[in-house]
Amino acid sequence: MKILIYLTGGIHWMGGVQYTRNLLRALALLPAAERPEIVLRISSRNRDAGFEAEFRTYSNVVIDGPLRAGHDFLSKLRSVLRRVSGHELKGKFLLSDECAVAFPAKGPQIPGPSQKIYWVPDFQYKHFPEFFSPEERRSRDDMYYRMFNEPGILVFSSEAVKVDFLRFFPDFAGKPVRILHFASTFEPEDFTPDPSSVCARFGLPDKFVYLPNQMWQHKGYDTAFRALGLLKQQGLDIPLVCTGSGEDYRTSEYGRELDAILKASAIEGQCLRLGLLDRRDQIQLYRRASLVLQPSRFEGWNTTVEDARALGKTIVLSDIDVHKEQNPSNVAFFAVGDHHDLAEKLASAWKHATAGPDTERESTARREAVDRGLKYARDFLSIANAAAGRT
Incomplete structure (x- = not known):
């Protein structure tokens, strides 16, 4: 056919x-x-x-x-x-x-x-x-x-x-x-590059949280930024790397709101926004990340969750219905839109996180991804x- x-x-x-x-x-x-x-x-x-x-x-x-x-x-x-x-x-x-x-x-x-x-x-x-x-x-x-x-x-x-x-x-x-x-699903060539070298090319720290979302209103960047600001007040600076389009076709106000949150929280220096990346480069960021973050308020079936699952990554995830339906392994759910709960879950996961990739977990995840x-x-x-x- x-x-x-x-x-x-x-x-x-x-x-x-x-x-x-x-x-x-x-x-x-x-x-x-x-x-x-x-x-x-x-x-x-x-x-x-x-x-x-x-x-x-x-x-x-x-x-x-x-x-x-x-x-x-x-x-x-x-x-x-x-x-x-x-x-x-x-x-x-x-x-x-x-x-x-x-x-x-x-x-x-x-x-x-x-x-x-x-x-x-x-x-x-x-x-x-x-x-x-x-x-x-x-x-x-x-x-x-x-x-x-x-x-x-x-x-x-x-x-x-x-x-x-x-x-x-x-x-x-x-x-x-x-x-x-x-x-x-991934191809063998996706695992050829060295994640450390790719991340160094972008000037990323050894240990970081990765948020791969377009910067649209429903994607929850405001929740993520407020959570990082709260953690900074508590003396914990967590680097956040963001990729994806920085524009929402529906409004320009959201981008200005996010800039205001970054400035008010004094976290501009620890939030690195890289824009759209080549897919193979993006995969290396996933592999190197200590944690993956998905704070979205709404999804139909989320690609970030599936990417993280297929690469064996720990993900901090908003508790919307579809995310619970996806139910990945190695997950910490937080109450959607609640930056206090997100800050608590991020701090706890960060305490035990290390720079990736975890070769054993990644190999297992790759085999399961094929199935x-x-x-x-x-x-x-x-x-x-x-x-x-x-x-």
């Missing part, structure tokens, strides 16, 4: 790119006999950003584009249409026209002959309407009502998102829904086969 995959996200949302990356890597883990052919569609917004070069390295992936003359499918289709119409067909056909299913479809009336598998990352705009304009909230409601009215399977990344779907869109309770937990990746790939193929009417 050929499957069309839409590259999700982009420079504006690297979490979406990582979603695509994890799916393609998981499918690449499958034995050759199980591995599907993938046509990857990259939108014009994301062209020339390096994604074509990255994903062409997968043997079972081709980048979507026009079918070439002489292609069997194209020749047969043109022949049929010529007989029906009596004219030579001059329009373009795409590689994706051969695909049985397409994923993740994130809206209604998406063109193309493939059976669409729909996907909603989360319903954050329902939980935090103040983060979205009235126009954007209305637009999303309208889009989802039209999308849910279309036939086909709807995929969520967690049971928590399904609960929200049934709560906010009860009219569609009968729609076929599948849960697909994504998992982080999770294979399960993720097979769960996805089960959904694709059901959408194509093959099961």
Whole structure:
């Protein structure tokens, strides 16, 4: 079976790119006999950003584009249409026209002959309407009502998102829904660089806490910064390394609020903000970090948690429902939004933390990550086969 995959996200949302990356890597883990052919569609917004070069390295992936003359499918289709119409067909056909299913479809009336598998990352705009304009909230409601009215399977990344779907869109309770937990997967080359050398290149201390989030309002940076300020008052300086986009498209006020917290808490010098990093460099920061921190107020299924799990890292984690559903090993939960509780949990974990990587724990985590990746790939193929009417 050929499957069309839409590259999700982009420079504006690297979490979406990582979603695509994890799916393609998981499918690449499958034995050759199980591995599907993938046509990857990259939108014009994301062209020339390096994604074509990255994903062409997968043997079972081709980048979507026009079918070439002489292609069997194209020749047969043109022949049929010529007989029906009596004219030579001059329009373009795409590689994706051969695909049985397409994923993740994130809206209604998406063109193309493939059976669409729909996907909603989360319903954050329902939980935090103040983060979205009235126009954007209305637009999303309208889009989802039209999308849910279309036939086909709807995929969520967690049971928590399904609960929200049934709560906010009860009219569609009968729609076929599948849960697909994504998992982080890595390549052997990701472990070739020396984490100490990479971190030294960025001027990082030997021991630090790593927070890899885009600096968006729901990601909890304010909680993290206030917790560090409280610990500083108590005489404990914990270096925090942050990576990810520093801009939230919805507001510029949040960035100014964070700057004010850093200044008021006198912790500017211990919070290192590196912006967007190359993925392989980012992995070395994970490996070297003494602790990983994820203070987010809302997620659909969190990539940071899956990355930390796959690398055997200890993570200090907000206790939102989806994080408890993910339930990683080596975790310390704190009450979401409570910087006092976070400060207490960070101080306790920091006391026993050392600079990474812990080679034994990392090796175990890597083996387990392969098993999770294979399960993720097979769960996805089960959904694709059901959408194509093959099961």
